[in-house]
Amino acid sequence: MTNNPIRKERFVKWVLVVFALSSLLFLFLIFMFIFFEGLPLFHKVGLKNIILGFKWAPTKGFFGIFPMIVSSFLVTFGALVIGAPMGLSCAIYLSEYSGKKMKMFLKPALELLAGIPSVVYGFLGVVYIVPIVRDHIGGSGFSLLATSIILGIMILPTIISISFDSIMSVPKTYREGSLAMGATKWQTIYKVILPAARSGILASFILGMGRAIGETMAVIMIAGNALKIPSSILDPLRTLTGNIALELAYATGDHRLGLFSTGVVLLVIIMILNYIANFGIKRRT
Amino acid sequence: MIMDIKIAIRRLRVTFSKNEILKGVTVDVYKNTITGFMGPSGSGKSSLISIINRMIDFEDNVRIEGEVRIDGQSILDGGHDNVELRRRVGTVFAVPIPLPRSIYENIAYGPRLKGIGDRATLHYIVEDSLKKAFLWDEVKDRLGISALKLSGGQQQRLCLARTLALKPEIILLDEPCSGLDPISTAKIEDALSELKKDITIILVSNNTKQIARITDFAAFFYLGELIEYDATEKLFTTPSMKKTEDYIQGKFG
Numbered sequence: 001m002t003n004n005p006i007r008k009e010r011f012v013k014w015v016l017v018v019f020a021l022s023s024l025l026f027l028f029l030i031f032m033f034i035f036f037e038g039l040p041l042f043h044k045v046g047l048k049n050i051i052l053g054f055k056w057a058p059t060k061g062f063f064g065i066f067p068m069i070v071s072s073f074l075v076t077f078g079a080l081v082i083g084a085p086m087g088l089s090c091a092i093y094l095s096e097y098s099g100k101k102m103k104m105f106l107k108p109a110l111e112l113l114a115g116i117p118s119v120v121y122g123f124l125g126v127v128y129i130v131p132i133v134r135d136h137i138g139g140s141g142f143s144l145l146a147t148s149i150i151l152g153i154m155i156l157p158t159i160i161s162i163s164f165d166s167i168m169s170v171p172k173t174y175r176e177g178s179l180a181m182g183a184t185k186w187q188t189i190y191k192v193i194l195p196a197a198r199s200g201i202l203a204s205f206i207l208g209m210g211r212a213i214g215e216t217m218a219v220i221m222i223a224g225n226a227l228k229i230p231s232s233i234l235d236p237l238r239t240l241t242g243n244i245a246l247e248l249a250y251a252t253g254d255h256r257l258g259l260f261s262t263g264v265v266l267l268v269i270i271m272i273l274n275y276i277a278n279f280g281i282k283r284r285t
Numbered sequence: 286m287i288m289d290i291k292i293a294i295r296r297l298r299v300t301f302s303k304n305e306i307l308k309g310v311t312v313d314v315y316k317n318t319i320t321g322f323m324g325p326s327g328s329g330k331s332s333l334i335s336i337i338n339r340m341i342d343f344e345d346n347v348r349i350e351g352e353v354r355i356d357g358q359s360i361l362d363g364g365h366d367n368v369e370l371r372r373r374v375g376t377v378f379a380v381p382i383p384l385p386r387s388i389y390e391n392i393a394y395g396p397r398l399k400g401i402g403d404r405a406t407l408h409y410i411v412e413d414s415l416k417k418a419f420l421w422d423e424v425k426d427r428l429g430i431s432a433l434k435l436s437g438g439q440q441q442r443l444c445l446a447r448t449l450a451l452k453p454e455i456i457l458l459d460e461p462c463s464g465l466d467p468i469s470t471a472k473i474e475d476a477l478s479e480l481k482k483d484i485t486i487i488l489v490s491n492n493t494k495q496i497a498r499i500t501d502f503a504a505f506f507y508l509g510e511l512i513e514y515d516a517t518e519k520l521f522t523t524p525s526m527k528k529t530e531d532y533i534q535g536k537f538g
């Protein structure tokens with residue numbers, strides 16, 4: 001090492017640059033890996049037969065994952081239906097209504113919610129949600145409904161924290177201006193604050209969707225994993241992530257490649273969601 | 286000349302957490318005048334404003350004692366409708382930030398909240414308010430553009446116009462010209478001088494020259510106390526307190 005302070009600064013900067021770029025490198029490697037393993041099968045079987053095929057029998061040469069794509073979107077949408085209103089309400093409460101003490105209590109609780117391992121959520125689902133659905137609503141309990149409820153809870157921290165930040169970043173003067181013009185607090189929230197924070201709130205929903213569609217462990221435990229498109233919210237289903245996790249342990253040959261193809265589709269969907277959240281919505285404002 | 290009292294403030298004491306912001310202030314604000322509140326920062330003048338429009342309700346840990354009456358009616362007792370009050374008492378803030386909407390929608394916002402939905406009425410209110418705020422001629426051809434695209438001076442007049450759209454009896458202006466150039470300031474002052482025919486105006490300002498120019502009565506606050514309150518002419522020519530004189534002459538503040 002040198003004692004020249006300018007060179008020292010430069011050295012520190014380059015070390016940091018290298019580490020910063022390494023995260024990009026990992027991302028790149030993951031893409032390369034998934035695509036190299038997954039793409040050959042697309043070539044062999046055909047894109048259409050995979051993403052629009054209904055039959056998944058990988059040992060017999062059928063690699064249709066269309067039901068899983070639909071199922072993944074269904075649980076994601078279901079999670080949003082449950083998580084979005086709850087999360088947004090919570091974010092509004094935290095930012096506009098709660099006092100300092102309540103905030104100090106709720107924020108760490110939410111962070112804890114985000115830190116709970118997904119297998120624990122799955123456990124909760126199996127022990128409570130599934131039996132409740134089975135006994136009170138119908139079906140086997142392992143269902144789209146139960147999965148949506150659990151995923152809805154799991155995406156709460158994402159939705160709340162990002163919505164909360166975007167609501168808090170609405171200038172105080174908007175609130176004052178609206179209140180001073182004789183608006184009530186609630187009128188101010190839905191006429192001024194929520195429209196002003198709209199892009200951040202939408203981004204939080206999309207990122208929540210990204211989390212829901214990628215969730216695996218909890219989903220396997222409560223979705224029932226049946227290979228068909230569910231015809232009601234009480235039917236079991238299998239998601240893209242579930243498919244990979246369930247079968248990878250014993251899959252060989254083309255079967256294994258089929259799972260990587262599933263991964264490719266999943267990765268593309270998540271990339272699109274992230275792109276929408278980061279560029280489509282946030283940058284527009 | 287006997288004048289009607291619009292706002293009567295009696296022994297008003299305001300405490301934030303443990304800080305006493307106003308230490309027993311008594312002031313009468315007369316109807317259809319411009320009354321100036323001046324004083325260095327921390328004198329409590331802005332807090333006084335936030336009592337009159339009850340915006341202070343949105344702060345935590347505030348204790349208020351004393352009496353404030355508008356047209357003889359107390360606004361401090363719990364049974365009062367503060368939303369209704371804020372429609373009667375308009376406020377223009379120091380930093381003119383319009384809502385992120387069009388010029389038209391900024392002004393129609395308040396009337397719509399009151400339940401006015403008729404287009405013709407809204408059009409009339411928007412035009413009338415903009416004219417009274419001396420802004421109409423500059424924006425009449427582009428009412429649909431975002432209010433955030435206007436210049437600072439125009440935005441402040443827009444904020445005045447949106448307050449006027451509520452047909453308030455009282456307007457409180459909290460250092461409305463602190464960030465504005467002299468020409469914009471002059472336009473606001475002209476507008477205020479016209480408006481006092483129908484409206485009681487309270488102008489909070491650090492700018493003693495502005496207070497001297499356009500107010501009828503002036504009050505000087507210092508560290509939460511009302512030092513002197515008198516007709517503006519009298520206060521600026523022969524102040525009875527040494528502190529007032531020093532402040533007016535710019536010796537501190």
